[in-house]
Amino acid sequence: MSQDHCPLIIAIDGPAGAGKSTVAARLAARFGLLNLETGAMYRAFALKALTQGLDPGNADALEQLAAGTQIQLLPTPSGNRVLLDGEDVTARIRQPEVTYAASQVSVHPAIRRWMVDLQRQLGAKGGIVMEGRDIGTVVFPHADIKIFLDASPEARSERRYAQSGGAGSQQAVLQEIRERDERDRTRAQSPLRPAADAVVIDSTSLTLDEVVAKIEALITARMAAR
Numbered sequence: 001m002s003q004d005h006c007p008l009i010i011a012i013d014g015p016a017g018a019g020k021s022t023v024a025a026r027l028a029a030r031f032g033l034l035n036l037e038t039g040a041m042y043r044a045f046a047l048k049a050l051t052q053g054l055d056p057g058n059a060d061a062l063e064q065l066a067a068g069t070q071i072q073l074l075p076t077p078s079g080n081r082v083l084l085d086g087e088d089v090t091a092r093i094r095q096p097e098v099t100y101a102a103s104q105v106s107v108h109p110a111i112r113r114w115m116v117d118l119q120r121q122l123g124a125k126g127g128i129v130m131e132g133r134d135i136g137t138v139v140f141p142h143a144d145i146k147i148f149l150d151a152s153p154e155a156r157s158e159r160r161y162a163q164s165g166g167a168g169s170q171q172a173v174l175q176e177i178r179e180r181d182e183r184d185r186t187r188a189q190s191p192l193r194p195a196a197d198a199v200v201i202d203s204t205s206l207t208l209d210e211v212v213a214k215i216e217a218l219i220t221a222r223m224a225a226r
């Protein structure tokens with residue numbers, strides 16, 4: 001098997017703003033893997049709930065809504081395109097109110113079960129790098145490589161603020177990140193935490209290239225050991 005193609009399953013979990021998407025995209029390009037961004041699926045569902053005026057805390061209403069909802073993730077070299085009931089919502093799911101609602105709808109066990117099923121189907125053939133919050137712990141507990149990518153809240157808010165081109169205030173971004181961290185880490189169902197066998201990388205004082213190089217070395221070693 002060539003080194004550029006492998007049926008591996010690589011799980012990348014971690015909090016908002018740790019750099020998961022950028023790192024996953026780089027690894028996907030390097031090793032010829034599909035890059036699947038599971039946060040985009042929760043975001044698409046949250047967008048539908050918002051559009052229909054549903055309370056993101058109403059588990060029963062959300063479960064009913066999910067039963068009539070189709071979410072597709074289409075990996076492309078420039079990131080995932082997301083279709084919600086056939087409509088491309090790739091840009092709309094990045095709006096701040098959708099970000100907030102995605103964190104709220106994702107606490108509900110029925111919604112998580114539905115998403116986890118979809119994600120397992122998407123990744124069933126392997127050859128993927130899947131990023132999210134519970135990939136190494138729940139979605140693919142037997143993933144070949146599990147990374148938990150972390151960084152201090154300050155570093156993450158600084159990066160997010162820079163990416164936004166200086167929109168709003170960095171203090172507000174930090175506050176949003178802290179709230180989302182709290183909800184993602186303390187929810188009862190599959191809270192954000194490193195899997196016991198995950199490699200934890202703290203990227204606070206690492207460059208993107210350094211993070212990618214560390215993970216590339218792990219993947220290369222894993223492939224050589226097969």
Ligand code: DC
Pocket residue numbers: 016038039040042043099102103106131132133134135180184
């Ligand atoms: O990665 P992101 O910021 O696009 O994720 C949006 C929200 O979705 C995040 O606050 C938590 C939730 N999420 C989750 O609960 N499980 C995942 N595997 C991915 C995202």
